[in-house]
Amino acid sequence: MEEKKNLIVGQSGGPTAAINSSLAGVYSGAKHYGIKKVYGMRHGIEGLLAEKIIDLDDTLDSTFNIELLKRTPSSYLGSCRYKLPKPEAGNEIYKKIFEILEKYNIGMLVYIGGNDSMDTIQKLSEYASMISSSIRFIGVPKTIDNDLPVTDHTPGFGSAAKYIATSISEIVRDSNVYDLKSVTFVEIMGRNAGWLTAASALAQNKFNDGPDFILLPEIGLDLKGFIKVLDNKLAEKNNIVVAVSEGIKDQNGNYISEDEGNVDAFGHKMLSGTSDFMAKIVKTELGVKTRAIEINTLQRAAAHLQSKTDIDEAFNIGFLGVKAGIEGETGVMMYFDRVSDAPYLSIIRKCDINLVANIEKEIPRGWISEDGFGVNEKFIEYAKPLIMGELSNIVCDGIQSHISSLK
Amino acid sequence: MEEKKNLIVGQSGGPTAAINSSLAGVYSGAKHYGIKKVYGMRHGIEGLLAEKIIDLDDTLDSTFNIELLKRTPSSYLGSCRYKLPKPEAGNEIYKKIFEILEKYNIGMLVYIGGNDSMDTIQKLSEYASMISSSIRFIGVPKTIDNDLPVTDHTPGFGSAAKYIATSISEIVRDSNVYDLKSVTFVEIMGRNAGWLTAASALAQNKFNDGPDFILLPEIGLDLKGFIKVLDNKLAEKNNIVVAVSEGIKDQNGNYISEDEGNVDAFGHKMLSGTSDFMAKIVKTELGVKTRAIEINTLQRAAAHLQSKTDIDEAFNIGFLGVKAGIEGETGVMMYFDRVSDAPYLSIIRKCDINLVANIEKEIPRGWISEDGFGVNEKFIEYAKPLIMGELSNIVCDGIQSHISSLK
Incomplete structure (x- = not known):
């Protein structure tokens, strides 16, 4: 130059x-x-x-x-x-x-x-x-x-992942306060790639066993099957935390939260939050307390x-x-x-x-757990140094x- | 003993x-x-x-x-x-x-x-x-x-207030990125007393001029009047951040977000978030971009x-x-x-x-600004040492x- x-x-x-x-x-x-x-x-x-x-x-x-x-x-x-x-x-x-x-x-x-x-x-x-x-x-x-x-x-990515992992570890603590069954859905950004949602796995350590499940946009969600998995988990554990990408899709590739024709107070069709949607479904299906937490703008700021x-x-x-x-x-x-x-x-x-x-680069299938509800050691080895x-x-x-x- | x-x-x-x-x-x-x-x-x-x-x-x-x-x-x-x-x-x-x-x-x-x-x-x-x-x-x-x-x-309170003030200062930064008019509503806990919402004022310093308005449950909100105030502010400033208590009420003492009969996908009446409600009203009335950010469980955890x-x-x-x-x-x-x-x-x-x-103890009227849309120096002197x-x-x-x- x-x-x-x-x-x-x-x-x-x-x-x-x-x-x-x-x-x-x-x-x-x-x-x-x-x-x-x-x-x-x-x-x-x-x-x-x-x-x-x-x-x-x-x-x-x-x-x-x-x-x-x-x-x-x-x-x-x-x-x-x-x-x-x-x-x-x-x-x-x-x-x-x-x-x-x-x-x-x-x-x-x-x-x-x-x-x-x-x-x-x-x-x-x-x-x-x-x-x-x-x-x-x-x-x-x-x-x-x-x-x-x-x-x-x-x-x-590293700073957002650190924020997600730290916040999830705090939400896990917040979720197990009352002596009752509950499922908390935490919604994380990433419409097509689940990197940030997967980073919630970095919260798991010897002090902290959550999140229990991670739902990624890379894996088409079998909603009925997942509710059965939740039901089984609730038999062994009171309070469950699920990290969920805003962009999870069903097995036909449609966004989960588009299914129900939610209409807001002004008649607009709402892409209601994915976590809201999941919390409502699970509350209805399993009759347990559910919460939806959207980790909004702060994850990038x-x-x-x-x-x-x-x-x-x-x-x-x-x-x-x-x-x-x-x-x-x-x-x-x-x-x-x-x-x-x-x-x-x-x-x-x-x-x-x-x-x-x-x-766009997605998470390799080999870094996602076999059942599709979490990540494996390969992802952790990749992501941990970045936070x-x-x-x-x-x-x-x-x-x-x-x-x-x-x- | x-x-x-x-x-x-x-x-x-x-x-x-x-x-x-x-x-x-x-x-x-x-x-x-x-x-x-x-x-x-x-x-x-x-x-x-x-x-x-x-x-x-x-x-x-x-x-x-x-x-x-x-x-x-x-x-x-x-x-x-x-x-x-x-x-x-x-x-x-x-x-x-x-x-x-x-x-x-x-x-x-x-x-x-x-x-x-x-x-x-x-x-x-x-x-x-x-x-x-x-x-x-x-x-x-x-x-x-x-x-x-x-x-x-x-x-x-002090730790939650520190989290609120820090997060608001980051959200203010996040809100002024694009070259357009916008209003961001940040919803903060406190159904009957506005202490935590008021703590957002601690974000204001020489580096950061937000939040622009603070809506407290102690003050009955004149919604039409407030929308006019927002409109005037938008004439002088592109991006506005409003800290809003989940519990703000209208001048008759009814929760603002109860007004519209929102019904969710399962027919349940929703107490839709106050920030969501405000964002929709302001978008409709003023035609600007609006965002609703709920600072959820993390403010206490x-x-x-x-x-x-x-x-x-x-x-x-x-x-x-x-x-x-x-x-x-x-x-x-x-x-x-x-x-x-x-x-x-x-x-x-x-x-x-x-x-x-x-x-229950509310914020004294003398610590709230005259127009009711913020707090004054007395609140700051009170709250600052606690964070x-x-x-x-x-x-x-x-x-x-x-x-x-x-x-």
Whole structure:
């Protein structure tokens, strides 16, 4: 990359607890490699098109602010869900994007995001090649869903998994308080891939025997069969906790919670929560107390429970993304290549963006227990290192501090 | 208390993140004062009646286990919601309870719980007086709801408030990611008193300007007026976060979410979540994106975010409850008498149980903002010290360790 060129970085897709650590890594990498101006696009490529561009030196002006940024959840720069059209020479949107990039003298664009964001990098680098632009396009992965191919795992997954495992261990305690039979369903994000739901298994240890069952979207659920399994389990144990993916489907591939035509107070058809649905069915069928707990937005935003492994890796993959661009790469996504589970060691590499964009990775069948209601040791060996370690929280007046929001 | 007598302790009502620290305090106090046997009743007074009694020496056999117990959420001994009948000489239930207490040579019964539990202590001490029993009955308060009278605050509130404030600060970050207008409703526990919902105000600091509004059960909600206020706020700010108590009522004192006759898939009338209800109304009325987030069970079980102030106080009030019994008190509840806000200092005293049982404490009107949509500096000065400080988490394989569950 020519020395006098600048860098622009954007964030896209759903927030995570680690995506700002990658932003901190990109910024620090740019500074390390002598890039003068580091711009941020507000609200991803949509903000770029509207020329909503900020100079990151204005706010990341101290090591302390960079440390705060690493501990701040959600997307500091804002996000978008914007799909670029097919790249064709002369397309107005691409023309406008490249005009703006030239105007700011950009030599490298780094985009931090999930599947759709890698699609953006792919298209921009394809268009750049068409018009023989020298601008480099680098993808840095993030998603709590952990469903990107090629990479061993995605930044953001480890922290979300740590939050899920910790919360499940607390819910298990909360569930066995009263001397009666109960089934608690805990609903976890991940519509098509069950990585995060499976992470609930990390709550099982010598102090804690839950969750008892894990229902994944990878396995079509035989609802009647599962209710029989629950009934048998209740004969030996009072209080059962089931971790359930929001996206579980029946054996015909239909979402479980679509079955009943729930209509809300305003006549809208509700995709009522999966856990709600399961709690009602089981209460009716087995006549025991049931509860539905939806672990909502906090599973992607709980920075106070960040995994240090995750935050360090998120930082490093951002930093090395800049290094790759400096070395001439473009149209690549950075990824983790795991060398060893225990001791845990991954190295950071780059791959052709075409191997990644628009492909989803599910949990291998061999990592799921034979009966389909849990995961086995292979999943645990894979996931455990990713939730290890705690960042020192920077606490003020009793709560974790974040970097000030952009206005 | 005669030297050769034993102590029995029970937990009752809903779980908190601090109730086990009070149990640890009672146990440690009993040991300190030379009480030989410390028994625990499983599932409160119900377990006592069924003679489900354990010897706490069997599991609290090391300082390490006591430290784990302090960090374990929910009720280690189990809980119940059991209301004793009016105490009358000759009543079979009381006869049975006192027979069992005599059998185990009990000199003191300590009950850790909320309003209903203090009712239990009141009735047992009244009956003891009728039959001239020398057994002492001591109440140790706990409840995340913070709605007990006499005491400045209740153990369990500070940790729940810290969890709420931290989570709200993360949800505020999560809410301002996209470049559009949105209103997020976050539902918080507390059916009749808004202490915990008000604690969301502790999220407001120089890094974070949310929540924007706080809806308390103490203030009858003018729904139409509030929607107008939201509309005005949306003109100046894109993303609004509203903390809302599950128990908000309209100006006639009816629960807001009872208004619409929601019926679930099985024909049951649903008390649909208050946040769900608000999100739907506002979406319809203002046409903006809305979200409903229910901070469920975790607000009472999130031991990983315990307030050190809360946990230390919970321990001490249990310990000093035993001291009070040793000194001859009975029919009392231990409570906090605040001496100073900053630096924070409370002392632990005892009061007649009749001043406490079955009375609920609401937030004073003078601590709520004039428009009724928030709290003022008086509430902040009151609540802030209670969420201060962090315990060292005992982390193993990436998640906080708990003491092993009783079987």
